Amino acid sequence: MAKRKYSYPWPRPAVTVDIALFTVAGALQNLRLRVLLIERGEQPFRGAWALPGGFVRQDEDLQAAALRELQEETGIAQVFLEQVGAVGTPGRDPRGHVVTVLYVGLVAGDRHQLASQGDAAAVRWFDLAAGVSLPPLAFDHALLLRQALAHLRRRLDEAPALCAELLPERFTLSELQALAEAIAGQRLDRRNFRRKVKETPDLLRRAEGSRREGRHRPAQLYRFVSPPDQAPAP
Amino acid sequence: MAKRKYSYPWPRPAVTVDIALFTVAGALQNLRLRVLLIERGEQPFRGAWALPGGFVRQDEDLQAAALRELQEETGIAQVFLEQVGAVGTPGRDPRGHVVTVLYVGLVAGDRHQLASQGDAAAVRWFDLAAGVSLPPLAFDHALLLRQALAHLRRRLDEAPALCAELLPERFTLSELQALAEAIAGQRLDRRNFRRKVKETPDLLRRAEGSRREGRHRPAQLYRFVSPPDQAPAP
């Protein structure tokens, strides 16, 4: 812990974290990208929808603060978050000068129970397809949401294994592709997609000879070689 | 300005900005990347070298704070800064919990007069070639410096016109290439480099037929089509 040998008592901006957590829902043929929003239970913007988030505590790591706020307001825990950046434009928060550090994450919606607590009057996933409109968001959260989504898409292009949490342990290539399409917001060519993921080193492994019945031809199952939260076996 | 209708009086982390400002110096054949450091005039880490930076004031924009601190501590003003990200690990500052937003910039060293003021006892450019070692840096600034340099290299690869401030208004392609090599930290193929920059739309324009004498064959002069701080003419 910090030692406080020196002190700087001047007025200072407050620090918050906000979290743009995405998931994907729906039938394979029609997966939709969704974002997690809370209905604010406190002023300012009481009753408006917003990204989950809140104040960073003394001696709390930024990422830890983001995880804590997410847990407190939505019940979701144990997710992987990445930092997008910091925003501190004066006037973005009516309470005064607030600097926000924005995080983004991606989870399987149906593996997490939503439970609004703390400052959140309600929690819900909102569809994010092109053309579907969200409710007006509190603060500058519409801007933060756009930044987070752009960041997520860039990152998934570099590292497709970040999807791992969204799929069952064993999955078909069609499932993986549907997921990639939902997040990228566009259709992908099946042959090119399969070639690309199969040729990526240390990404996929055929799951033990087993298959899964569609209501027609069964598909080969795969699994990720190294789940992102475990070290790969040497 | 913010209205302060609500208040959050809890203890909060402090917010600072740090700036990793780079330049390039030396003869064309031997340009060296350099970083601007200050010698701290105050505790903690008094006497140690560090990135310029300091506390963000109430109702001050992050980028504005970075520009102000840079001006106050080093005398350098009117530069273009980009945000790299935020770091808030507890214990990174002995004064207590401090969240730092890191900025990176690139300037022509010989166009700016250095003048240490405020918390800085001295200001100097430090060579950053591979193998040359910097003095030990205060706080976690060695880490921040690595992050900033990686960010700068990524960005310049995408947007070579960010070099514009480093060159005279008219410059030769060899000068531009020497600059790119110094920043990237590696040699580049002359033909490929020239083809790439010439084929980049709206980047370069031949300067009015004029030439400049080398001590041998003169080289064609170029200029950037749109200096980054001006809008391009339609």
Place this chain on the structure above:
DNA sequence: TCAAAAGTGTTAGTGATACACCCATGC
């Protein structure tokens, strides 16, 4: 035998890399 998804290869274009020679000038 049909419907529905799984599975598979080739071609064309584009951008990156590697590489060698002639040109213009000052001395």
Place this chain on the structure above:
DNA sequence: GCATGGGTGTATCACTAACACTTTTGA
């Protein structure tokens, strides 16, 4: 005329994007 840096073009490779047919199964 020679040393010095300025200037150019081509072959190869890797990656991307476009594209159509056969296979397997349940009903």
